[in-house]
Amino acid sequence: MITANRIVILFFVLAVTTTAAYSQTKAPAFTIEGEVTTPLTLTAEALARFKTTELRAKDHDGTERTYKGVNLATLLDSAGVTLGAKLRGKNLRKYILIKAADAYEVIYSLPEVDPEFTNQTILLAYLVDGKPLAKGDGPFRIVAPADKKHARWIREVTTIKIVSSKE
Numbered sequence: 001m002i003t004a005n006r007i008v009i010l011f012f013v014l015a016v017t018t019t020a021a022y023s024q025t026k027a028p029a030f031t032i033e034g035e036v037t038t039p040l041t042l043t044a045e046a047l048a049r050f051k052t053t054e055l056r057a058k059d060h061d062g063t064e065r066t067y068k069g070v071n072l073a074t075l076l077d078s079a080g081v082t083l084g085a086k087l088r089g090k091n092l093r094k095y096i097l098i099k100a101a102d103a104y105e106v107i108y109s110l111p112e113v114d115p116e117f118t119n120q121t122i123l124l125a126y127l128v129d130g131k132p133l134a135k136g137d138g139p140f141r142i143v144a145p146a147d148k149k150h151a152r153w154i155r156e157v158t159t160i161k162i163v164s165s166k167e
């Protein structure tokens, strides 16, 4: 027998499950694509499961902050980008094109991130001083402390694409 109580419970279950499904599809993510063996779509939750790195760096306004994220090299490695022993010959023509929600774009070269080439860390950050990045800055931002200018600290990262130069 369908009682009023059962209908109330049914609606409640429906509301909870659709809300859960909705919030799952709504979790902001960025993609790693292009010349990769394993394209990835990553949320902040997924990022936190990688080996994370914290570093202190000066903001554009000169304030020192603690950024937490994942080394870009670690992410590219898990997508199967040609780093390490494979970063030679024609693979040196590949570059990292990073795109943002506001259509801003920057590039890095593979040797700029590969730990066999460089000691610098280029971080895909998702926390600043322990908190998620502010709207307009995040949820994902590149932090590149070795750059003297902040122009490549690209905010609101949506896509990291490995491109091979055809020139």
Ligand SMILES: Nc1nc2c(c(=O)[nH]1)N[C@H]1C(S)=C(S)[C@@H](COP(=O)(O)O)O[C@H]1N2
Pocket: 059, 060, 061, 100, 101, 102, 104, 149, 150, 151, 152, 153, 154, 155, 156
């Ligand atoms: N998505 C996006 N990221 C961006 C920019 C931009 O226009 N769009 N400007 C860059 C430039 S030129 C600078 S100087 C810094 C400024 O950092 P701030 O926003 O933390 O002050 O962001 C960089 N990242």
Ligand SMILES: [Mo]
Pocket: 150, 151
């Ligand atoms: Mo800038």
